[in-house]
Amino acid sequence: MRLFLLPASFSKNSSSIELRGKDYNYLVNALRMKTGQKIMGRDRDGGLWDLEITAIGRSSCVLSVRPAEKLSAVTDNIPDRAPLKPIVLYQCLPKGRKADDIIKKATEAGVRDIVLVRSRNCVASLEGKEESRLSRYDAIVTEAIQQSGSVVPTKVEGVIDIRDIPEDFEKRSGGLERLGLVLHQTRLKEDQADLFACVRGFEGITAIVVGPEGGLEEEECLSLMDCGFRAVLLKTNILRCETASIYAIGAIQTILESDCQ
């Protein structure tokens, strides 16, 4: 189903909203919506709204806005479900456009926070372009939220140093029980945990640390493990970082969200 992300200017007290520019194009030209058609909206705080197009002009359209109880209202038949358990993706900066792909897929899957991380083997850096890059990522997130109908207000942040992950994760946990996982694709001296065994039945907030192209250094893993993170060995081949992140998100979310433990 489609979910329309309301502009930051949207006021929760208003009963209608006029849209121009990109938002107008998206609804009228991309989705080809007609007067009387409905779509689900989400405000910047994750609140849900029933939207109905009441008028379409040359360069603007007007929508009526009513608070929505839950997703089921005007969606195309998505089962009601409990909100997804919170996941934080700590993604060490990959090269070039790979980050776009990672952010898009992680957002679709409802990852709550995507935090970009600087680690030893990062070739890429956002120095000097952090602001412009993060605003590009915001645009990718917005589009992915609309396509996937995610009700999770995914945010992309960073860049932080890998040593600051434990403190950052504690800040984000809001007092929930924390499970920190470090994906490592080669055998460590220390034992590595079985992903399935770690995640199964867990009710709190989960962090996933994914290395850059060159992988994580063993010391980087070990110092995260000293802070209570668990190193996980994926039982598959060596994956590129852009594959590893969505592969692991699929595995972890599926086990987290399963009713039958």
Place this chain on the structure above:
Amino acid sequence: MRLFLLPASFSKNSSSIELRGKDYNYLVNALRMKTGQKIMGRDRDGGLWDLEITAIGRSSCVLSVRPAEKLSAVTDNIPDRAPLKPIVLYQCLPKGRKADDIIKKATEAGVRDIVLVRSRNCVASLEGKEESRLSRYDAIVTEAIQQSGSVVPTKVEGVIDIRDIPEDFEKRSGGLERLGLVLHQTRLKEDQADLFACVRGFEGITAIVVGPEGGLEEEECLSLMDCGFRAVLLKTNILRCETASIYAIGAIQTILESDCQ
């Protein structure tokens, strides 16, 4: 680790092989390998070989070839592991370059067979260009196998009609117990299974059917279910098809390969 895919011309009786053209470029120019350096090789049947560069010329290089017992030999520290359980991905044809991304990621993860499928909502078609497209996919597979060190001889085949999936899957199963899964993102009239519950502890061969952009029609799901396939509702947002495939592969393979059930 790197795994070099030996050319189809490679004979298992030979103790050395001379490489030219693309293979020469890959080893000498891309990997910058020097005389005396070793790399793991895989033949087209999935057999493993220890390779050592014995001579490098202007346009060709010579490698010595010895059968390898197991991966550990010259790899950069990949844990020995049991071979991955066989997975067949039935991917309904997506638009444009999305298939490249899906095939690359599925190959990295060690999916054994990738079968391209024609279904009701497929916009894309390979009519007339099947041969050229499949040879491009072979090149993508080869590169992904080398990057990921996969020992699974992934093959891309098709295009078959969605109605022919059950028969095709039976042919590929080689007598193994079969688990057929259809990913469907909206609620069906019939009950949908929990992915975790379906896959957990399964020892046979698994098929994953992933729809095209427009998704699968309910009848398409139901007729697969009549043939023993199980419809699975991913407990996440609506994923684009190129996200759904690797997300599901990550989930299914992680549960299949876990030691602790």
